[in-house]
Amino acid sequence: MTQSPQNTPPAPVFSQPWHAQVFALTVHLHAQGLFQWPDWAARFGATLARHGLNRSLDGGDDYFAAWLETLEHWLAEAALAQPDQVEALRAAWEAAYLATPHGAPVHLAAADMPTRG
Amino acid sequence: MPHDHHDHDHDHDHPHALLPPDPALRVKALETLLSQKGLIDPAALDAIIDTYENKIGPKNGAHVVARAWAEPDFKQALLADATAVVAELGFYGRQGEHIVVVENTPQCHNMVVCTLCSCYPWPLLGIPPAWYKSDAYRARAVREPRKVLAEFGLKLPEETRIRVWDSTAEIRYLVLPMRPAGTEGLDLQALTDLVTRDSMVGTGLPQSPA
Numbered sequence: 421m422t423q424s425p426q427n428t429p430p431a432p433v434f435s436q437p438w439h440a441q442v443f444a445l446t447v448h449l450h451a452q453g454l455f456q457w458p459d460w461a462a463r464f465g466a467t468l469a470r471h472g473l474n475r476s477l478d479g480g481d482d483y484f485a486a487w488l489e490t491l492e493h494w495l496a497e498a499a500l501a502q503p504d505q506v507e508a509l510r511a512a513w514e515a516a517y518l519a520t521p522h523g524a525p526v527h528l529a530a531a532d533m534p535t536r537g
Numbered sequence: 538m539p540h541d542h543h544d545h546d547h548d549h550d551h552p553h554a555l556l557p558p559d560p561a562l563r564v565k566a567l568e569t570l571l572s573q574k575g576l577i578d579p580a581a582l583d584a585i586i587d588t589y590e591n592k593i594g595p596k597n598g599a600h601v602v603a604r605a606w607a608e609p610d611f612k613q614a615l616l617a618d619a620t621a622v623v624a625e626l627g628f629y630g631r632q633g634e635h636i637v638v639v640e641n642t643p644q645c646h647n648m649v650v651c652t653l654c655s656c657y658p659w660p661l662l663g664i665p666p667a668w669y670k671s672d673a674y675r676a677r678a679v680r681e682p683r684k685v686l687a688e689f690g691l692k693l694p695e696e697t698r699i700r701v702w703d704s705t706a707e708i709r710y711l712v713l714p715m716r717p718a719g720t721e722g723l724d725l726q727a728l729t730d731l732v733t734r735d736s737m738v739g740t741g742l743p744q745s746p747a
Contacts, residue, residue, distance in 0.1 A: 433590045433664045438561035443664070444585035445568060448577055450632070457632035461706035465653035472672045479670030483655070488560050491567070501570050509566035510559075517562075520554040528569065 439484040446491055455494070464490045589664055597628050598661035598711055599732035602743075603725050605638075606716040616640060619711065628660040634706065636661070640713040641739075645698045648686065648739030649710045650678035656704035658711050662734060669738065679703065689740045712739040719746050 434440035450457055467486045471477060477486070495501035512528055520526045557565075571577045601623060605612035615622045619638040623629065630636065636658055639647040651657065652675050657665040668674050677685050682699045686692070693699065702710040714736040720728060723746065735741030 433594075434586075435667075436558075436561070438557065438564050440586045440590065441561070441568070441582065442564045443589070444582040445564065445571075445577065447585050447631070448581050449571075451581075452576065454576070457634070458706035461654055461656060468654055468672075476672045477670075479655075479667035479672075479674075483667070483670045485560060488563060492563070495567065495571075500574070500576065501567055505570055506563065506566045509569050510562045513562045513565045513569070514556065517554045517556045522552045522554055524554065526554050 435480060436484070439481075442484060442488050442491065446487070454498070454500075460490075460494075463494060467493075589659075593660060594663035595661075595732075595734035595737065596729070597626075597663075598658070598734070598737045599729045600725075601626065601628070601638075601661060601711070602713055602732045602737060603728035605713055606720075606728055607725055612713075615713070623661060630658070630660050630709070632659075632706065634658075635708050636711060637702075637708055638711050638713050639700070639702060641715045643697065643715070645700055646686075646693050646739065647700050647702060647710075647712045648678060648682055649702050649704060649712060650675060651704040652676070652679060653703075653705065656706055656709055658709040661711055662737060666734075686740060689735065691741060712737050714739075714743050717743050717745045 434443065446460070449455065450460065464487060467490045468477065468483070471482065471486050477483060492501070492503070492506065495506075496503050509528075513526075516526050516528050568577065568579065568582070572579055601615065605615050611622070615638050619636040620629075623636055634656075639649075641647055651669075655665050655670040655675075657669065674685065679701050682701050683693070686699070704710055714732070716728075717731060720731065723731075727746070731744045731746065733741050733743060736743045
């Protein structure tokens, strides 16, 4: 924080692709009318406060980690994404990356896709 | 993306696609699930990322500030009802927030923080920098603003009062910095080029003309 950004080249807007993705996902869900932004800010602020109790957050990866946790909890509460479903898909994506040769596009196997209903 | 090392039990004799970090996989999992349920449109996500990475940024706010410097009527309208003025320019917030513009004077310097999380006038300034989101700035801007500004290299005269505005989800602030000396006769574009992001958050001043 003490570095003056004036003399440094502009930083990328998002330092990691997943920061951009979780941001866009949240903004999109809000645009779909699934929640009110002040409610989001209150929940997110509470997560940040909790994470910052034992250490000082630097506003980078830890900021978006708090963002993702807030979104996961809210989606679970709203019964839009249950933790066990999310974990199964996370594991499926991990397996897909590990099974895909470097340089090839990574896809989920059809068997890993969640079933409707 | 840098080739970070990720811990996993895998034989490196058979190189596979670079495994993204755990949070990235969790985000992909949410995307897959919500997309399957028809709650999100993956193309819309790409469009949002493109907008914030390439189309929205401090140049929007800089344009507003430069016009306020150049056009007294515009400045008056901006200070009276910034939400309406910037919406007319196409810089409206999608979170339903109000924009309030606070004017720096020789007597009073304004600076903006969000102590709750990181509320920020996205349509005018884009995504906030990491320091704006850090605990250090969020906690100290209110408690010791003069010291924080000094760390940004901004030393204000003792007689200048510092006013700190705490943003919320409903109200986002933009600082209207003082027009630098020696800018008489500059056109709108030249004025816009002098306006820095930090000068609109209150942690810096506009550049001086070369």
